[in-house]
Amino acid sequence: MRTPRTIAVVAHQRKTLDGGLDELRRRLSSFGVSELLWHEVPKSRKAPKKVRALLKKKPDLLIVWGGDGMVQRTLDVVAGTKTPVAIMPAGTGNLLATNLGIPANLEEALDIAFHGRRHRIDLGKLGGEHFGVMAGVGFDGAMIRDADRKLKDRLGKLAYVWTGLRHVNGEPASARIMVDGVKWFDDEASCVLIGNVGTITGGIQAFDDAQPDDGWLDVGVATAHGALEWARALGTMAVGRSDRSPFVRTTRARRIDVKLKTKMEYELDGGARSSTKSFSAVVSPGAVKVCLPRH
Structure with missing residues (x-):
């Protein structure tokens, strides 16, 4: 698998994992990223607008940083597109990440993002x-x-x-x-x-x-x-x-x-x-x- 070139990040500012967002940015620099698109939001409900803007840039990979609410809001926008999503489980429950085998460890989660397998999963839909x-x-x-x-x-x-x-x-x-x-x-x-x-x-x-x-x-x-x-x-x-x-x-x-x-x-x-x-x-x-x- 080729290393993704354009990486998009949408992150919840209040959520933390290991060294935090500064550590995420530092580690991403070691993956040979040619363009890094970065958006932070104070609340998960602010994420959809940012995700839509990021998808217009056609990134090779979208990284979502946050808890289940942040992941849900992001996947709701990404659904039906070809853009792969990598989850950085920085929330309280991290239920989807846990069910998918993604550990609450920044180094391991990033390894999955860049070297893991890409796989389509189902989503449910309720109330739009x-x-x-x-x-x-x-x-x-x-x-x-x-x-x-x-x-x-x-x-x-x-x-x-x-x-x-x-x-x-x-x-x-x-x-x-x-x-x-x-x-x-x-x-x-x-x-x-x-x-x-x-x-x-x-x-x-x-x-x-x-x-x-x-x-x-x-x-x-x-x-x-x-x-x-x-x-x-x-x-x-x-x-x-x-x-x-x-x-x-x-x-x-x-x-x-x-x-x-x-x-x-x-x-x-x-x-x-x-x-x-x-x-x-x-x-x-x-x-x-x-x-x-x-x-």
């Missing part, structure tokens, strides 16, 4: 936005909403555990779920998750057989209510297959339609979105090319 990890509503959405930036900065991944404990006794919502046009679930649910990969928030293996390049989305619904049932459900996920829990149902589909009795907030890859009573998610097969470990 692509996501790489998951979309969720209910317990999951409330947990993400309350794990704000200050709490995540202080507690890291424990922020999700802390806020999750505050919502285990929340009222379940009536949900009607269609998978590929067929009714699959119509009852009370405390959480509905749609996943493109297996491991989600807090390192939970929610979808045991999910692969980011299988052309499917996995969908799960949790009916656990209260601390005891949630403890049983999460305990089953920790030691065995999630679908063996009496409080969890999972399947897979190319399209999932969800209707709720009351409005609830949903989240994409750890980022809170608006409240809604209905949404649809579809798979976008091979939507984006990413840099992965050689093995």
Whole structure:
């Protein structure tokens, strides 16, 4: 593989990994880069505009520096193009990077960017936005909403555990779920998750057989209510297959339609979105090319 010549970087200023952005720039100079295009943003929602500007320059490689929110916003713009993306996992959860085998180590992540294999992965699409990890509503959405930036900065991944404990006794919502046009679930649910990969928030293996390049989305619904049932459900996920829990149902589909009795907030890859009573998610097969470990 030839060394990419024009390298584009879009980076979240508040996120850090090893020596930070100064170290990233220094290390890039050792890869024989002929042109370096560099944009920094203070918030992930500012990224799409910068990414669109970078793509117009037709870079050989786009490096995204940040957490899951930054990666999601970037991939949403890159989807459907030929530009390969390299992830520098500088966030709290780094869920997509973890699922793809990209370590939170700058030297190793850069080696993957320049010498790894290029591989197309699927993305999900919900509400006009692509996501790489998951979309969720209910317990999951409330947990993400309350794990704000200050709490995540202080507690890291424990922020999700802390806020999750505050919502285990929340009222379940009536949900009607269609998978590929067929009714699959119509009852009370405390959480509905749609996943493109297996491991989600807090390192939970929610979808045991999910692969980011299988052309499917996995969908799960949790009916656990209260601390005891949630403890049983999460305990089953920790030691065995999630679908063996009496409080969890999972399947897979190319399209999932969800209707709720009351409005609830949903989240994409750890980022809170608006409240809604209905949404649809579809798979976008091979939507984006990413840099992965050689093995």
